[in-house]
Amino acid sequence: MIELRGLTKSFGELEVLRGVDLSISEGRTVAIIGESGCGKTVLLKMIIGLLKPDSGSVLLHGQDLTRIKYKELVEIRKGFGMVFQGSALFDSLTVDGNVGLGLRRHTRVSEEEIRKKINWCLSHVGLEGAEDRYPAQLSGGMKKRVAFARAIAMAPQFLLYDEPTTGLDPITAGRIHQLIDYLNRKLSVTSIIVTHDIAVVSRMADRMAMLHQGVIRFEGTPEELMRADDPVVRQFVVSSKYGRGEYEKV
Amino acid sequence: MGGAEANQLKGKAQGTSGPLSHIAMNPISFIGKDVIEFSFHLGRMVKLLWEILKAVPDFRTYSKPLAKQMLVIGNRSLTIIFFISILAGMTVSVQTAYNLKSYAPLYFLGSTMEKTILLEFGPLLAAFILVGRVGATIAAELGTMRVTEQIDALESLAFNPVSYLILPRVVAGMIMVPVLTIFADAVGITAGWLTCIAKTNVTTHQFFYGFKSVYQTFDLSFGLIKAVFFGLTITFVSCYEGYYARQGAEGVGMAATNSVVIASIIILILDYFWASALLGF
Numbered sequence: 001m002i003e004l005r006g007l008t009k010s011f012g013e014l015e016v017l018r019g020v021d022l023s024i025s026e027g028r029t030v031a032i033i034g035e036s037g038c039g040k041t042v043l044l045k046m047i048i049g050l051l052k053p054d055s056g057s058v059l060l061h062g063q064d065l066t067r068i069k070y071k072e073l074v075e076i077r078k079g080f081g082m083v084f085q086g087s088a089l090f091d092s093l094t095v096d097g098n099v100g101l102g103l104r105r106h107t108r109v110s111e112e113e114i115r116k117k118i119n120w121c122l123s124h125v126g127l128e129g130a131e132d133r134y135p136a137q138l139s140g141g142m143k144k145r146v147a148f149a150r151a152i153a154m155a156p157q158f159l160l161y162d163e164p165t166t167g168l169d170p171i172t173a174g175r176i177h178q179l180i181d182y183l184n185r186k187l188s189v190t191s192i193i194v195t196h197d198i199a200v201v202s203r204m205a206d207r208m209a210m211l212h213q214g215v216i217r218f219e220g221t222p223e224e225l226m227r228a229d230d231p232v233v234r235q236f237v238v239s240s241k242y243g244r245g246e247y248e249k250v
Numbered sequence: 251m252g253g254a255e256a257n258q259l260k261g262k263a264q265g266t267s268g269p270l271s272h273i274a275m276n277p278i279s280f281i282g283k284d285v286i287e288f289s290f291h292l293g294r295m296v297k298l299l300w301e302i303l304k305a306v307p308d309f310r311t312y313s314k315p316l317a318k319q320m321l322v323i324g325n326r327s328l329t330i331i332f333f334i335s336i337l338a339g340m341t342v343s344v345q346t347a348y349n350l351k352s353y354a355p356l357y358f359l360g361s362t363m364e365k366t367i368l369l370e371f372g373p374l375l376a377a378f379i380l381v382g383r384v385g386a387t388i389a390a391e392l393g394t395m396r397v398t399e400q401i402d403a404l405e406s407l408a409f410n411p412v413s414y415l416i417l418p419r420v421v422a423g424m425i426m427v428p429v430l431t432i433f434a435d436a437v438g439i440t441a442g443w444l445t446c447i448a449k450t451n452v453t454t455h456q457f458f459y460g461f462k463s464v465y466q467t468f469d470l471s472f473g474l475i476k477a478v479f480f481g482l483t484i485t486f487v488s489c490y491e492g493y494y495a496r497q498g499a500e501g502v503g504m505a506a507t508n509s510v511v512i513a514s515i516i517i518l519i520l521d522y523f524w525a526s527a528l529l530g531f
Binding site: 045048049050070074075077078080081082084085086088089090091101102105106150154160 | 310311394395398399400402403404405406407408409410
C-alpha cells in the first residue's frame with residue numbers, strides 16, 4: 001500500500017502541492033486527474049523518489065521513502081516501473097538495450113534468458129522484431145510501447161504512467177489504453193495513471209483522485225466522480241466530456 | 251505538470267539560468283547575489299565529487315560504460331591531436347631556431363624542444379583539444395538526457411546515474427588525457443625534429459644530443475601529472491554542467507558553452523599551480 005501524507009512542494013515562489021493526502025491500495029488502478037500544470041507529474045515523481053517533498057511523507061508498506069538512505073531507495077525502485085510522458089528512451093541504446101538495461105544490471109540470469117524476457121515484454125506491447133531499432137527509428141506510439149516494455153521488464157509491483165497518451169493520435173491512444181488495461185489485468189500490478197483523459201481512464205481505473213490547486217479535491221470511484229456535486233470536479237468532468245465551449249452551453 | 255515542465259521549474263527555483271553561467275561570462279558576478287550563487291554551485295560540485303567517490307566501488311555498473319567512454323574519447327580526439335601536434339611541433343622548432351640562432355649552439359634546439367613540449371605543449375595542447383572535442387559533447391549529451399527525462403528514467407530503473415553516467419566519463423578522462431598527452435608529445439617532438447633537420451643546419455645527431463642532455467624522467471611525469479588533473483577537470487566540469495542542465499535546448503547549449511569556458515579557465519589555473527608547485531619557483 002502506498003500512502004501519501006501531507007505532501008507539499010514549492011518551486012521558488014510557486015506552490016505546486018499544498019498538502020496532498022492519498023492512499024493507494026495494492027492491486028488497484030488509481031487515476032490521478034487534474035488540469036495541466038496542477039502538479040500531477042510532480043506527485044508521481046515523489047512517489048518513486050525522483051523529487052523530494054518539502055514536507056510530508058510517502059509511505060510504502062509503512063516505510064517512509066522520503067527518509068530512507070539512497071541505497072535503500074534504489075533497492076525499492078526495483079519494484080517500480082515508470083512510463084514517462086515523453087517515453088524517455090535512451091537514445092544511444094537499441095530497443096533491446098532499453099528494455100534489457102535493468103535486467104542486465106540487476107539480475108544474474110544468462111543472456112539467453114534476458115533475450116527471452118525482452119521478447120516476452122515486446123510481444124506484450126506488439127513490437128516483436130523491433131529489438132535492433134534505435135529510438136530515432138520509431139514512431140511516437142512505438143516509443144511509448146517500448147517505454148511500456150521497459151517498465152514491465154523487471155516484473156514490478158507498481159506501475160506509474162505519466163500522461164501515457166498525450167501527443168498521440170486517437171487510434172494509437174486507444175491502443176495504449178487497451179495495453180494499460182491488459183497489463184494491469186495480466187500482471188496484477190498496482191497502477192497509478194496520471195492523465196487528464198477522464199473518459200478513457202474512468203473505464204479502467206478502480207479509483208479516481210482529482211488534484212486541484214495543490215490538494216486532492218476529490219477521491220472516489222469513477223462512478224462517484226461522474227456524479228460528483230463539487231462544482232470544480234463537475235466542471236472538469238463535463239469539460240472533458242464535451243469540451244469547454246460545449247460545457248458553457250450546458 | 252509535464253516532466254520537462256517540472257524540471258524547468260526546478261531550474262527556475264534554483265535561481266540559475268545555467269550552472270556557473272554568470273561566473274563564466276561575467277567576472278563582476280562575484281558580487282552580491284552572484285556570490286551566493288557561486289557558493290551554491292561550489293557546494294553542489296563538492297557534493298557531486300563526493301557522490302563520484304562513493305560510487306567507485308560500484309564497478310559492475312560502470313565497467314562497461316568506462317570501456318566505451320575510453321574508446322570514444324580516444325577515437326574522437328586522436329586525428330585532431332595528431333594534426334595539431336604536428337603543426338605545434340613545427341612552429342615551436344622554427345621559432346626556437348630563430349630565438350637561438352644568434353647566441354646559442356643549434357643543438358640547444360633539441361634541449362628546448364624537449365622542455366617545451368614535454369613540460370607544457372603536450373599536456374596543454376591535448377587538454378585544450380579535448381575541452382572542445384570531448385567536454386562540450388559530454389555536457390550536451392548529459393544535458394539532453396536531463397531535459398528529456400532520460401536521467402529520471404535511469405533512476406526509475408534503480409540505477410545510480412553517478413555510477414552509470416558520470417563516473418565512467420571522469421575516469422575515462424583521467425586515463426585518456428595522459429595517454430593522448432604521450433601521443434601529442436611523441437608527434438610534436440617528431441614533427442619538431444623533422445622540421446629542424448629540414449629547415450636548419452642541425453643534424454639528427456645534434457638534435458638528439460641536445461634532447462638527451464637535458465632529458466629527465468621528471469619532465470614526462472610532470473606533464474602526465476598535469477594531464478591527469480586536466481582530464482579530471484574537463485570531464486568533471488562538463489558532467490556537472492550537463493547533469494544539472496535545465497530549460498530545454500537553451501539549457502543544453504548553455505551547458506556545452508559553460509563547460510568549455512569554465513574547464514579552460516580551470517586548466518590554465520591548474521597549469522600555473524602545478525608549475526609553481528612542482529618546478530620549485
